[in-house]
Amino acid sequence: MNTGTPLTTVIAEHYSQFIDETEKISEVIREYNSYKHSNGLFDYDDLLLYLLAMTKHEEVGHVLRDQYQFVMVDEYQDTNRLQHNIIMGLSGKAGNVMVVGDDAQSIYSFRGADVRNIHGVPDAFENCTVIRLEQNYRSSQPILDVCNSIIRDAPNMFEKELFSDKPDGEQPMLVSTTNERQQSLFVTQQILELRENGTPLTEIAVLFRSGFLSFDLEIELNKANIPFRKFGGMRFAEAAHVKDLLALVRLTENPRDVISWYRVLLQLPGVGQKTAQTVLSSMQEVSDPISTPERSWSSTGKGASGIATLMSILFKARSIDNTQERLMTLADAYKPTLEKIYDDHPKRWKDIETVVGIGSRYTSIDAFLADIALDPPTNSLDEIEDDDGEEEFVTLSTIHSAKGLEWHSVFLIWVNEGRLPSARSTESEEGLEEERRLLYVACTRAKERLFLTYPAVMLEWQNSDVLGQPSRFLLDIPAAQIPKFYLSEEV
Numbered sequence: 001m002n003t004g005t006p007l008t009t010v011i012a013e014h015y016s017q018f019i020d021e022t023e024k025i026s027e028v029i030r031e032y033n034s035y036k037h038s039n040g041l042f043d044y045d046d047l048l049l050y051l052l053a054m055t056k057h058e059e060v061g062h063v064l065r066d067q068y069q070f071v072m073v074d075e076y077q078d079t080n081r082l083q084h085n086i087i088m089g090l091s092g093k094a095g096n097v098m099v100v101g102d103d104a105q106s107i108y109s110f111r112g113a114d115v116r117n118i119h120g121v122p123d124a125f126e127n128c129t130v131i132r133l134e135q136n137y138r139s140s141q142p143i144l145d146v147c148n149s150i151i152r153d154a155p156n157m158f159e160k161e162l163f164s165d166k167p168d169g170e171q172p173m174l175v176s177t178t179n180e181r182q183q184s185l186f187v188t189q190q191i192l193e194l195r196e197n198g199t200p201l202t203e204i205a206v207l208f209r210s211g212f213l214s215f216d217l218e219i220e221l222n223k224a225n226i227p228f229r230k231f232g233g234m235r236f237a238e239a240a241h242v243k244d245l246l247a248l249v250r251l252t253e254n255p256r257d258v259i260s261w262y263r264v265l266l267q268l269p270g271v272g273q274k275t276a277q278t279v280l281s282s283m284q285e286v287s288d289p290i291s292t293p294e295r296s297w298s299s300t301g302k303g304a305s306g307i308a309t310l311m312s313i314l315f316k317a318r319s320i321d322n323t324q325e326r327l328m329t330l331a332d333a334y335k336p337t338l339e340k341i342y343d344d345h346p347k348r349w350k351d352i353e354t355v356v357g358i359g360s361r362y363t364s365i366d367a368f369l370a371d372i373a374l375d376p377p378t379n380s381l382d383e384i385e386d387d388d389g390e391e392e393f394v395t396l397s398t399i400h401s402a403k404g405l406e407w408h409s410v411f412l413i414w415v416n417e418g419r420l421p422s423a424r425s426t427e428s429e430e431g432l433e434e435e436r437r438l439l440y441v442a443c444t445r446a447k448e449r450l451f452l453t454y455p456a457v458m459l460e461w462q463n464s465d466v467l468g469q470p471s472r473f474l475l476d477i478p479a480a481q482i483p484k485f486y487l488s489e490e491v
Contacts, residue, residue: 001045002080002112017346048082055089065092076101076121080112088124097125103158104151107400107438109430119156136162136444138406140169142481143443143450149477151440154433172443172450174415174474174484179457181361182487184220186453187411191226191394194409194449201227201392203408207399207442209420212354213413214396219358219371221394232398241338241348242355246372248330252318253365255290256283267337268306275303290314323368327359357459399442410446415439416454417469439473452482 007029011022018025036042042050054060071091073079076099079087091097099121106115122128136144144162151157177183191204208214211233218235221228244267247260254260258280265276283289293311296304313333320326331352338352339345362368395407414420421435443450458468474482 002082004081052086070096073099076118077103077106078108078113079117081114084117104437104440107441109434132160134160134162136164138447140166142169142171143446145481146172146477147443150473153476154436169448172482174482175453176486177455180216180455183453183455184217188220188224199408201394205395205407206411207397207402208413212351215354216358228394228396230396232401245334251314255288270303323362323365324359327356331356360459399438402445403441406445406447408447409449411451412442413453415452415471420471436473
C-alpha cells in the first residue's frame with residue numbers, strides 16, 4: 001500500500017512461505033475492503049490514500065493547498081512513496097516546503113521508507129536550497145572521523161563531513177576475537193572495567209544487526225551479574241520457540257520435569273489439556289518415562305502416535321553425549337512443530353540455529369542448562385517501567401531500535417560479512433547500501449567510546465567452522481582512524 005508494490009511481489013519477496021495462499025489472501029483483502037465500504041469505515045491506510053486523492057481532486061486540491069501556507073516535514077529520509085506524494089500534493093511544485101532529514105540514516109526500507117524521496121527533493125521543488133548541518137554535538141571527533149569514512153564512498157548521497165568542537169577523545173577500536181564466545185567475554189570484561197572506572201551501566205550499549213546475535217552475550221552478562229535490558233528482539237530465554245527447544249533438552253536430562261512435559265505434549269497433534277494431564281499422571285508412576293519409548297501413554301489414536309514419536313526422539317537424543325549434536329537432533333525434530341505453530345518460522349529458525357551454535361562451547365548438557373537457568377523469565381521489556389527498581393542496566397539493542405539514542409560507550413558486535421551486511425542484503429545494491437547506513441547509524445550512537453568487534457571463526461549450522469571476514473565497510477576506514485587488535489585465546 002505505502003510503496004505501491006503489488007501483493008504478489010510482497011508475498012514472493014518477504015513471505016514466501018505463504019506463496020501458495022496468494023489467492024486466498026487476495027480474497028481476504030477484497031472482502032475486507034468491501035466490508036469497510038459497506039459500513040463507512042476507514043483504516044489508517046485509507047486516511048492516507050483518500051488524502052492523496054483529495055490533493056489531486058480538481059475542486060478540493062487547491063482548497064487544501066490554500067489552507068496550508070507552509071509545509072514542514074521531519075525525518076524525511078523515513079518517508080514512503082505514498083507520504084512523499086501527499087507532501088507534493090499539499091504543497092505543489094512551487095510550494096513553501098521545508099524538509100529535514102539525513103539520507104545517511106535511512107534504514108527503514110522494510111517499513112516502506114524510500115531514501116530516493118529525500119534525494120529527489122531538490123528536483124521536486126522549484127528554487128530549492130540545500131542546507132547542510134554538519135556540526136555534531138554528540139560524538140568526539142575520532143568517532144566522527146570513522147563515521148565519515150564509512151559513508152564517504154556511498155553512491156548518490158548528499159556530501160557532508162561531520163565535525164565536532166568537543167575535545168579529542170579516545171580512538172575507536174576494531175577488535176578481532178577468536179570466536180563468538182571470546183567476543184562475549186571481551187565485551188563483558190570491558191563493561192566491567194568501564195563501570196569500575198566510573199561509567200554508569202545506563203551509559204553503555206551493545207548494538208547488533210539482528211536480535212539473535214546477542215544470545216551468547218546474554219549468557220555471559222548473566223554469569224557476570226551485569227543487569228541488562230534488550231530492545232528490538234526478545235531476550236534469549238524469553239522467546240517462545242527457544243523455550244520449546246529448551247523444554248525438549250531439559251527432558252533428556254530430567255524426564256520428571258512436569259512443566260517441560262506439559263509444554264511439549266500440548267504441541268503434539270491430537271493432544272489437548274485432558275490428554276496431557278492423563279499422560280502426565282501415568283508418567284508419575286514410573287521413574288524414567290523415556291527409558292521405555294515403546295510404552296503406550298495414550299489410548300487416543302492420533303495423540304498416541306505423536307507421543308510415541310516424541311518418546312523415540314527423546315530416547316535417541318539422550319544417548320548422544322556431545323552437547324551440540326544432541327541440540328541438533330532435537331532441533332531437527334522440533335522443526336516441523338515450529339513450522340506448524342509460527343507463521344514467521346524462517347526467522348525463528350535462525351534463533352534455533354544460534355542456540356545450537358552456542359551449544360558447541362559446552363562439554364555437557366548440564367553446564368549448558370545451568371547457564372541458561374541464570375536468565376530467569378521476566379515480563380516483556382516493553383512492560384517494564386522506568387522506576388521498576390533497577391537503576392543500572394546495560395542496553396542491548398538492534399541497530400534499528402537504537403536510532404535516535406546515544407550512550408557514552410557503544411559496542412557494535414558481529415561486524416562480519418554475512419551479519420553486517422546481512423547475507424540477504426548483498427543481493428541488491430540498494431540493500432547493500434542500506435546496510436552501510438546501518439553501520440553508520442550504529443557508530444554515531446557513541447559519544448566517547450566506540451568498540452567494533454568481529455569473530456574470526458563463525459560457527460554455523462551443522463557444526464561447520466567458517467572463517468569470519470570483517471565487514472566490507474570496514475575497508476573504507478583508514479587504519480590510522482581505528483586501530484585493530486587481535487585477541488589471543490585468553491581474555
